[in-house]
């Protein structure tokens with residue numbers, strides 16, 4: 325009987341170019357390139373007088389560093405300007421498909437590639453960005469890589485990879501009303517830790533996952549990197565195929581039929597053996613709010629911030645003390661009592677149309693609390709922005725007192741002017757709450773779009789149903 329294979333093994337085996345004892349050379353099908361991590365890679369190519377192996381496998385756009393308003397006025401600083409010019413020059417010189425800041429297809433790469441149908445099941449993808457795990461929602465084996473890897477992929481279409489292990493997190497149950505993929509991601513990281521996926525490719529499976537939309541699956545896979553995983557995967561099903569059908573870059577006609585037939589095989593065989601397996605129950609999950617400086621430092625909205633003396637393990641206690649000091653919390657506060665200064669709805673985790681719909685539904689006809697200094701909505705791409713405007717979501721946000729911006733990473737990491745000042749506290753739909761992540765001294769609490777929206781209206785953490 326043939327060996328039962330995991331989804332990871334199936335994709336990996338089809339892409340191995342050379343197999344070594346502890347590593348392999350993998351063929352890379354698609355390469356996504358941003359302005360921050362690519363300039364040195366292109367410089368390296370020029371120095372070595374190398375060409376791109378397959379220019380049409382590369383898609384580029386600027387997302388991290390760019391302004392999200394008044395784009396006509398140019399970039400906000402010199403480094404940002406240089407990075408943008410370098411990307412534009414490199415794409416022109418090496419004939420790479422590039423979406424300029426004026427192109428509606430510009431946006432965060434992890435939003436752009438899937439919505440165009442460029443992210444396809446069974447492919448390998450590389451991108452100089454750790455949240456490349458997002459594309460695993462389509463059963464694509466997608467790796468975040470460093471600058472020297474980018475150069476290797478550009479010039480050889482291959483990537484050296486250590487042999488990875490497989491981890492399966494099986495999630496079963498019905499997500500309660502008001503609980504989203506973001507809460508699932510935070511709940512899983514809270515339960516199993518920020519390194520549970522280290523050295524592993526993390527496949528999510530189970531009834532809860534099957535019931536998620538593609539956008540929700542992307543949210544979950546996006547945060548697999550915060551669980552330490554090298555890549556994420558979700559098996560192909562009819563939800564995947566329905567999402568991809570008729571996307572501009574997806575195959576069509578007879579090619580679609582052939583592709584879909586192959587894609588339907590992209591799941592783990594029954595009885596396939598993973599190196600590690602974990603289970604998570606979605607039935608009792610509540611909306612999650614991070615209180616500390618890692619995504620594992622999370623509580624349910626109904627809980628209080630933990631006090632260090634409630635933590636038995638000495639190093640975890642010390643970490644909590646440090647996190648609380650940075651976050652300006654003592655421990656013991658009710659999560660709902662925490663008051664915010666800023667709200668950020670955006671990032672490659674939660675800036676797709678379903679996220680914006682969920683947030684708009686909460687704020688419709690309401691007003692952002694007077695105590696909130698700034699509330700930003702930053703769509704993940706120009707196309708998401710267009711779609712939201714066609715549905716009138718922009719008016720709902722603007723009427724409520726939100727700022728409606730152009731697509732980019734924005735306050736997720738504060739590389740542009742959208743950032744927190746020292747001591748400011750933000751409810752953010754992004755994926756990282758590290759010290760200084762959204763601005764020096766800024767305090768980030770990670771939440772779902774629905775909770776971010778309700779919190780903007782109330783001024784403190786709350787659920788949509790609790791608004792007046």
Ligand SMILES: CC(C)[C@H](C(=O)O)[C@@H](O)C(=O)O
Pocket residue numbers: 360361388452453454455468737
């Ligand atoms: C700047 C970039 C390399 C970085 C990443 O790799 O993830 C960023 O996108 C982030 O989210 O921290």
Ligand code: SF4
Pocket residue numbers: 387388432453455671672673732733736737754755
């Ligand atoms: S939105 Fe945030 S997490 Fe995503 S790629 Fe940009 S900076 Fe990284």
